[in-house]
Amino acid sequence: MSPEAGREAADDGVRLQKLMAAAGVASRRVSENMIEAGRVQVNGEVVTELGRRVQETDLVSVDGVAIQLDTSRRYLMLNKPVGIVSSLQDDRGRPDLQRFVSRYDERLFNVGRLDAQTSGLLILTNDGELAHVLAHPSFGVLKTYIAKVEGRVSPQTIGRLTAGVDLEDGPIAADKARIIGQAGASETVVEITLHSGRNRIVRRMLEAVGHPVIDLVRRQFGPLHLGTLAPGEIRDLTKAELGALLTISRDATSAGADTDATEAD
Known part of the structure; x- marks a missing residue:
């Protein structure tokens, strides 16, 4: 913030158009036009x-x-590679997320978890309120995974996944599931979407219906898509992506959903 803006903030706030411009929404003049409109x-x-x-x-x-x-x-998207644990400091000395966030000045943390053998979209931020909404299953933020599994998956099996399967920690149903294609004579690629935050839930669901996972990637988290981001690459969210996430967070918070959960797929 500029010294001038700082003096204003010490009084009774900063002019709205000035903060909008500082946040990168638009120039001050364009911000003024937005306000007047x-x-x-x-x-x-x-x-x-x-x-x-x-x-x-x-x-x-x-x-x-x-x-x-x-x-x-700060809000970042990482394509977590296989072999990295979802921790900023692993107490067992395994490769962790510190290698990706050490270049940033902010104290960042991961939103939810992906197990070491699952790759894909992981959000890192220093915004605790946003992280809570995105990670907690009661807010219903959907995550989409692409899984290569053993065997030929039938439409009936897809129906079982969406109807619900019984696991040791209770029944669970995918919000959506579909067959994408075959990967050879004895492997199938499926897409699963769900909002559950249970530990290794995608792997356990697929194993329960007789199709153990060979490879698992999270491609989408709420409105965010992994796109062409390569494994091991990290980037700031675009303004459009951040706006979509913040809108979800604020709408969910105002709806007053319950709290406390973890995630590890």
């Missing part, structure tokens, strides 16, 4: 006056999409 909301109320002052903690959205005014927050 009634496209900006602060804490759920449409704001049209240019003199409105806000704090970084106020909830601001443009065209219904949330924006982050607090520039100290």
Whole structure:
């Protein structure tokens, strides 16, 4: 934040258009146009006056999409490779996430977990509220996985996955499942979408229906797609991606879902 903005913040906040520009939403002039056009909301109320002052903690959205005014927050997407444990400091000395986050000044942590043999999309951030919403199954944020499994999966088996299978820690059903194709004579590629956060749940579901997993990749987490990000690569979320995540987080928080869960697929 600039010295001028800092002086304003010490008073009664910073002008909305200034914080929007500092957050990278648009230039100050364009931000002013957005405000005057009634496209900006602060804490759920449409704001049209240019003199409105806000704090970084106020909830601001443009065209219904949330924006982050607090520039100290960081949001990253990692394509976690196989063999990396989802920990910032593994107490058993195994390869962990520290190698990917050591270049950043912020103290980052992973949102949920992927087991060491599962690769794919992992979010890293220093935003605890967002992390809680994304990781907790009660908020219903969907994750999509691509699994190569042993055997030829039948449509009837897909039906079992979506109807529900019984595991040692209780029944579980996929939100969606489909066959993508065959990988040779005795292997099948399937796509599974679910919001559960139970430990190794995708592997255990597929094993329960007779198709042990050979390879597992998380391709999607809520509105985020892995895209062409290569294994081991990490990048900041785009403004559009971050806006989608923040909107989910704020909507879910206002709905008042319950708390406390972990995830490890």
